[in-house]
Amino acid sequence: MKYFFVLLLGFATGVVVALALLFFNPIASQRTVSPLEISDNELIVFAYSAVADDTIVYTNDGDSIVRPHPEKVLQLWERPISRTTVFVTMLSDSRTRSAGIGIKFRSDSEDTRLIAGKALADSVWYLHLPGRGSLFVGQRENYWSFLREVVAPAYWSSADHWKGQWFGKLTAGPNALGTGRVSGGSGEFQGLSGEAVETLSATAFSLDVGPVAIDGTLTIELSGASAAGGAPTTDRTYPARPLANGERASF
Amino acid sequence: MIKTYVTGIVLGIVAVFVAAYLVPAVDQHRESSLIAVTPNGGIREAFHINMPMDRIVVGARDAASIVPPGLQWPDDPIVDGIHAELFKLRNANDTVIGVASRVAATGGRVADESVADTTVANEAGANETVEWVLHFPARGSVFVSMQPEAAENGHRVGRIRAGTREFGDLEGRLTERWVGAASERIEGLSGRIELVSQFVGTPGSDADGVHASDGTPGGGRAGSEEAPR
Numbered sequence: 001m002k003y004f005f006v007l008l009l010g011f012a013t014g015v016v017v018a019l020a021l022l023f024f025n026p027i028a029s030q031r032t033v034s035p036l037e038i039s040d041n042e043l044i045v046f047a048y049s050a051v052a053d054d055t056i057v058y059t060n061d062g063d064s065i066v067r068p069h070p071e072k073v074l075q076l077w078e079r080p081i082s083r084t085t086v087f088v089t090m091l092s093d094s095r096t097r098s099a100g101i102g103i104k105f106r107s108d109s110e111d112t113r114l115i116a117g118k119a120l121a122d123s124v125w126y127l128h129l130p131g132r133g134s135l136f137v138g139q140r141e142n143y144w145s146f147l148r149e150v151v152a153p154a155y156w157s158s159a160d161h162w163k164g165q166w167f168g169k170l171t172a173g174p175n176a177l178g179t180g181r182v183s184g185g186s187g188e189f190q191g192l193s194g195e196a197v198e199t200l201s202a203t204a205f206s207l208d209v210g211p212v213a214i215d216g217t218l219t220i221e222l223s224g225a226s227a228a229g230g231a232p233t234t235d236r237t238y239p240a241r242p243l244a245n246g247e248r249a250s251f
Numbered sequence: 252m253i254k255t256y257v258t259g260i261v262l263g264i265v266a267v268f269v270a271a272y273l274v275p276a277v278d279q280h281r282e283s284s285l286i287a288v289t290p291n292g293g294i295r296e297a298f299h300i301n302m303p304m305d306r307i308v309v310g311a312r313d314a315a316s317i318v319p320p321g322l323q324w325p326d327d328p329i330v331d332g333i334h335a336e337l338f339k340l341r342n343a344n345d346t347v348i349g350v351a352s353r354v355a356a357t358g359g360r361v362a363d364e365s366v367a368d369t370t371v372a373n374e375a376g377a378n379e380t381v382e383w384v385l386h387f388p389a390r391g392s393v394f395v396s397m398q399p400e401a402a403e404n405g406h407r408v409g410r411i412r413a414g415t416r417e418f419g420d421l422e423g424r425l426t427e428r429w430v431g432a433a434s435e436r437i438e439g440l441s442g443r444i445e446l447v448s449q450f451v452g453t454p455g456s457d458a459d460g461v462h463a464s465d466g467t468p469g470g471g472r473a474g475s476e477e478a479p480r
Binding site for chain 1: 257258260262263264268271272277281282305306308319321322323327331332333339346349350382387388391413415
């Protein structure tokens, strides 16, 4: 019986050691420098606030730390979408002028492997830039550094709050250099493709409301025609005819 | 005694690592895909949105009614002409399987140097856009650009511009249609938006990433003359 309790004590110690190894895993450290920093191509930079109350709309399953905004927005409680977050936000350019509107869909990824320091999410951005066109960004994000360096310290804090300086690159794929893929939709972006990197800059996080002071940046490099061909062209996919009086391309 | 303690430590470490490797941290709930195979080898899948219960957001500066209550749509001239909507997306069994956005916009500049007077171009409706993003958490996402004008039968057809994961190697088209509630039996239902996708695979493409589809007429197989009808 004595040996059993000693074995149990050793087992518990081993579990704690293993969890510490997983948490402080030095191999899992993420790159914070974006590969686009050294790009020769022109970059388009959009900034947004990652605080739910600063968005136009923010919705999730309703049980997460981050509360939906506005309060009465429909929540994503159904099982197939319960691990999904959607928000609509205004985007500003590098001169802090309004540039357009962005919609982000983010779902937890089944490829998440904590043993490898991968807390993954699959996300897509739809960006509509009035006067220019639209872009679609597909990316895989890794929140491991954010969880380890921002969220976990907030749990350890007696005030359930984290305050400091944290900057991290979220985008971890699907491109080889850890960048997301961009596809042009309409307007001047039609037929273009490129790469994107999303970063977060956090200064305050609370377990009561989630992000308190966190800004996001989406950097896009448009390098040329899409893989399927097609140089930047005017949107002539469909015959352009005038809309009839009162006719509106929406429901 | 020490040997037993050390053995316990080793067992504890191994147990945690084995569990972390074998037990999935995320298990997205999946509904069976209700897909029909078309004669050209493509797939056809129908989705719908029950209105108004599946409408998450309706945002526009000139919208008659804003959804949800309390929504503060930006009072910024740059969003003039943008009509953004978010919906829950259902499969043919009426089960919610995803989320979708639909953005209709007017007033943009045409990136065509031959169109010198962009105002005229806008008045002609040349730059009206209707774009959908369908997001299925367990499967991937699809980005579709619609033709701005509806066909005579009320359909609007669009081409898949890009997709991620399961949709990364697909090309094709999406049809949207408004169906009135006359034939429906769900209480409070005013109608539904029907979306029918017809996709075909692209040989040799990367299924893991985002695949961009050609935006030129006839550039995608499913959108060309060979398209499944």
